[in-house]
Amino acid sequence: MLLYKSLIVISFLFLAVSLSHDQVEAYDVKAGPVRPMVKRDERRSLIETEYGRISAAKISGTDGTRRPYYLQFITLEPNSLFLPALLHSDMVFYVHTGRGRLSWADEDDIRTLDIRRGDVYRLQPGSVFYIESNLEQEREKLRIYAIFSNTEDDSYFEPVVGAYTSISDLILGFDRKVLQSAFKVSEDVIEELFNATRPRPIVHALPKKKKSLWAWEARFLKAFVGDRDALELEAMNGKKKKAKTYNILDADPDFKNCNGWSSTVDRKDLRLLKNSNIGIFMVNLTKGSMMGPHWNPMATEIAIVLHGQGMVRVVCPSTGKQSDCKNMRFKVEEGDAFAVPRFHPMAQMSFNNDSFVFVGFSTSTSTNYPQFLAGKRSVLQELDKQILSVSFNVSNTTINQLLARQEEYIILDCTSCAEEEESIMQEEIRREREEEEAREREKERKREEEARKRQEEEEARKREEEEARRREEEEERKRQEEEEEEARRREEEEKREQEEEERRREEARRQEEERQRREQEEEEEREREERREAEEEEREAWEKQQEKERRREEEAEREREREEEERQWDEGQQKEEGGEFVRAKVKISGDGNRMVLTNVLKL
Ligand SMILES: *[C@@H]1O[C@H](CO)[C@@H](O)[C@H](O)[C@H]1NC(C)=O
Ligand SMILES: *[C@@H]1O[C@H](CO)[C@@H](O)[C@H](O)[C@H]1NC(C)=O
Numbered sequence: 001m002l003l004y005k006s007l008i009v010i011s012f013l014f015l016a017v018s019l020s021h022d023q024v025e026a027y028d029v030k031a032g033p034v035r036p037m038v039k040r041d042e043r044r045s046l047i048e049t050e051y052g053r054i055s056a057a058k059i060s061g062t063d064g065t066r067r068p069y070y071l072q073f074i075t076l077e078p079n080s081l082f083l084p085a086l087l088h089s090d091m092v093f094y095v096h097t098g099r100g101r102l103s104w105a106d107e108d109d110i111r112t113l114d115i116r117r118g119d120v121y122r123l124q125p126g127s128v129f130y131i132e133s134n135l136e137q138e139r140e141k142l143r144i145y146a147i148f149s150n151t152e153d154d155s156y157f158e159p160v161v162g163a164y165t166s167i168s169d170l171i172l173g174f175d176r177k178v179l180q181s182a183f184k185v186s187e188d189v190i191e192e193l194f195n196a197t198r199p200r201p202i203v204h205a206l207p208k209k210k211k212s213l214w215a216w217e218a219r220f221l222k223a224f225v226g227d228r229d230a231l232e233l234e235a236m237n238g239k240k241k242k243a244k245t246y247n248i249l250d251a252d253p254d255f256k257n258c259n260g261w262s263s264t265v266d267r268k269d270l271r272l273l274k275n276s277n278i279g280i281f282m283v284n285l286t287k288g289s290m291m292g293p294h295w296n297p298m299a300t301e302i303a304i305v306l307h308g309q310g311m312v313r314v315v316c317p318s319t320g321k322q323s324d325c326k327n328m329r330f331k332v333e334e335g336d337a338f339a340v341p342r343f344h345p346m347a348q349m350s351f352n353n354d355s356f357v358f359v360g361f362s363t364s365t366s367t368n369y370p371q372f373l374a375g376k377r378s379v380l381q382e383l384d385k386q387i388l389s390v391s392f393n394v395s396n397t398t399i400n401q402l403l404a405r406q407e408e409y410i411i412l413d414c415t416s417c418a419e420e421e422e423s424i425m426q427e428e429i430r431r432e433r434e435e436e437e438a439r440e441r442e443k444e445r446k447r448e449e450e451a452r453k454r455q456e457e458e459e460a461r462k463r464e465e466e467e468a469r470r471r472e473e474e475e476e477r478k479r480q481e482e483e484e485e486e487a488r489r490r491e492e493e494e495k496r497e498q499e500e501e502e503r504r505r506e507e508a509r510r511q512e513e514e515r516q517r518r519e520q521e522e523e524e525e526r527e528r529e530e531r532r533e534a535e536e537e538e539r540e541a542w543e544k545q546q547e548k549e550r551r552r553e554e555e556a557e558r559e560r561e562r563e564e565e566e567r568q569w570d571e572g573q574q575k576e577e578g579g580e581f582v583r584a585k586v587k588i589s590g591d592g593n594r595m596v597l598t599n600v601l602k603l
C-alpha cells in the first residue's frame with residue numbers, strides 16, 4: 001500500500017514529465033474499422049512511447065446492428081509504468097507475455113497482483129489501477145490483451161467516456177482553489193501540480209524504495225483514498241493485500257485430444273468473474289486440426305490469435321437478407337482479432353505446418369454451452385433420425401452414415417482443411433476481385449461510352465454549329481452578294497440614269513443646238529433675206545438712183561441738149577423770138593418724159 005500510495009503521489013508530483021496530445025488519445029475509443037476481423041496492423045495506435053504502447057480495436061460480429069466490442073493491446077517495455085487510471089468499465093484481460101505487477105484500489109482496499117504469461121484477471125469499474133513491468137533477464141515485454149465491457153449493459157462498452165481516465169486528468173480538472181481546499185495544501189503545491197508538464201500514460205518505472213513521505217503527501221492521498229488508508233500510510237506501515245490470479249496455461253484443459261486442447265475460464269473458475277459477463281477461453285489446435293463446427297447459443301466470441309495462423313469459417317444463420325449477413329471465411333495470424341456472434345456456426349482450422357493458438361473472450365450473461373454439429377457430441381445425435389432425414393431430404397441411411405462415423409468430437413483432425421479453405425478464400429477473393437475489376441471495367445466502359453456519347457454529342461453539336469455558321473456565312477455571303485448585286489444594279493441603274501440623263505442632256509443640248517442652229521439659220525436666213533431685201537432695196541434704190549441718175553443725166557443731157565437747143569434757139573431767136581415759151585413750157589412740166597415728149601412735140 002505504501003508503494004502504491006507513494007507511487008500515486010510521485011506520479012502526481014514528480015513524474016510530471018511531458019505533456020502530450022496523446023494523453024487524451026490514450027483514452028480515446030475510436031479504434032479503426034469495425035469489422036468481424038481486425039488485422040494486427042489495422043489496430044488504432046493510441047500511444048507510442050519508448051516505454052510502451054497502447055493500441056485499440058473495435059470489433060463487431062457479422063451483424064452490424066449491435067455495438068462493437070472494444071479491445072486494447074497494452075505493451076510495456078521492461079521496467080516501465082502505466083500511470084494510474086480510473087477504470088470506467090469492466091476490464092478482463094489476458095497476459096500474453098512478460099511479467100509485471102498490477103496494483104489497484106477499489107472501494108475498500110488497495111491490492112497488488114503479480115502477473116505473468118497466461119494469467120487472466122478482471123478489474124471492476126471504478127478501480128484505480130496502474131501496471132508495472134518487471135525488469136527481467138530476458139527483457140520480455142509485458143503484453144496485456146484486454147476487453148472492456150459494461151456489466152449492466154450486456155457487455156457493450158459505452159464509448160462516450162472512454163475505457164479509463166488518467167488520474168492526473170481527473171484531479172487537474174478541478175480549479176486550483178477547489179483543490180487547495182480539498183487537499184489542504186499550500187498554493188505552491190497546487191501551482192506546481194498545474195505548472196508541471198503532464199506525463200504520457202506510460203513512463204519509465206520508478207526507483208523501487210521510497211524512504212519517507214512528507215506530511216502533505218499523506219494529506220494528498222488521504223483526500224484521495226480515504227481516511228483509513230491514509231492513516232495506515234501515515235503510519236508507514238501499509239501492507240498490500242495480495243490477490244490471487246488464475247493462469248489459464250497452468251490449468252487443466254476442459255478438453256484435450258491429440259488434435260489440440262481447449263480451456264475456458266468462467267465464474268466457477270475465477271471468483272472475480274462473478275457478476276461479469278465476460279468469460280475467457282483458449283484453444284490450441286495442433287497442425288492440421290479443426291475446432292469442429294459449432295455455435296454459441298448465448299455468447300459472442302472475440303478471439304485474439306496468440307500463435308500461428310488459421311482459417312476461420314463463419315456461417316450466417318440468417319436465411320433472410322443476404323446482404324447484411326453472409327458466410328465468411330478469413331485467414332488470421334498472430335495479433336489479429338476476430339469476432340463471431342452467437343448462433344453463427346463456425347469452425348477454426350490450423351494449417352498442416354503449425355499449431356494455431358488463440359485466446360478469446362466470450363460475452364454472455366448466462367452460461368454458454370457451445371453446440372457442436374459433428375461427432376459423438378453432436379446436437380444432431382439428439383434429434384430423431386427420421387426427422388433429420390426429412391430435414392435434409394435424404395434417406396435415413398445417409399443420415400445414419402452422417403452421424404455414425406465420427407468417433408472424435410470438439411477438436412477434430414482436419415488435415416489440409418485450412419489449406420483448402422485458404423485456396424477457396426483466395427479463389428473467392430480472386431473472383432471477387434475479378435468481379436470488382438469486371439464491374440470497374442463495366443463502369444469504365446460505361447464511363448467511356450458516356451464520354452464517347454458526350455464527345456459525339458459535342459461533335460454533333462459542333463458540326464451543327466459549324467453547319468449553322470456555314471449557313472450563316474453562306475447567307476451572309478449571299479446577302480453580301482445580293483447587296484453587291486443590288487449595289488451594282490443600283491450603280492448600273494444610276495449609270496444608266498446618268499447616261500440617260502446625259503443622253504437627255506445631250507439630246508436637249510443637241511435639240512438646243514439644233515434649235516439654235518435652226519434659229520441661227522433662220523436668223524441667218526432672215527438676215528440673208530433682209531440683206532437680200534436690203535440689197536434688193538439698195539439695188540433697187542441704186543437702180544432707182546441709177547435710173548434717177550440716168551434720168552437726171554438724161555435730163556441733164558436733155559437739158560444740155562435743150563440748153564444747146566435753146567442756146568441754139570436763142571441764137572436762132574435772136575433771129576426768131578419764141579423760144580422762151582418752149583423753155584417755160586418744159587420747165588412747168590418738170591418731167592423728163594414729158595419733157596422729152598414735149599421736146600419731141602416741140603420738135
Ligand atoms: C512555472 O513554470 C515556469 C516556467 O515554465 C517557471 O518560470 C515558474 O517559476 C513556475 N512556477 C511555479 C510556481 O513553479
Ligand atoms: C500448442 O500446442 C502445441 C502442440 O501441441 C505446442 O507445441 C504449443 O506449445 C502449444 N501452445 C500453447 C500456447 O500452449
Ligand SMILES: *[C@@H]1O[C@H](CO)[C@@H](O)[C@H](O)[C@H]1NC(C)=O
Nearest residue numbers: 309351352353354418419422
Ligand atoms: C504454413 O502454411 C500456410 C499456408 O500454406 C502459410 O501461409 C504459412 O506461412 C505457413 N507457416 C509457416 C510457419 O511456414
Ligand SMILES: *[C@@H]1O[C@H](CO)[C@@H](O)[C@H](O)[C@H]1NC(C)=O
Nearest residue numbers: 388389390391392393394395
Ligand atoms: C426431395 O428431393 C427430390 C429429388 O431428389 C424431390 O423430387 C422432392 O420434391 C424433394 N422433397 C421435398 C419435400 O422437397
Ligand SMILES: *[C@@H]1O[C@H](CO)[C@@H](O)[C@H](O)[C@H]1NC(C)=O
Nearest residue numbers: 385386389395396397398400
Ligand atoms: C428408414 O425410414 C423408413 C421410413 O421412411 C423406415 O421404414 C425404415 O425402416 C428406415 N430405415 C432405417 C435403416 O432406419
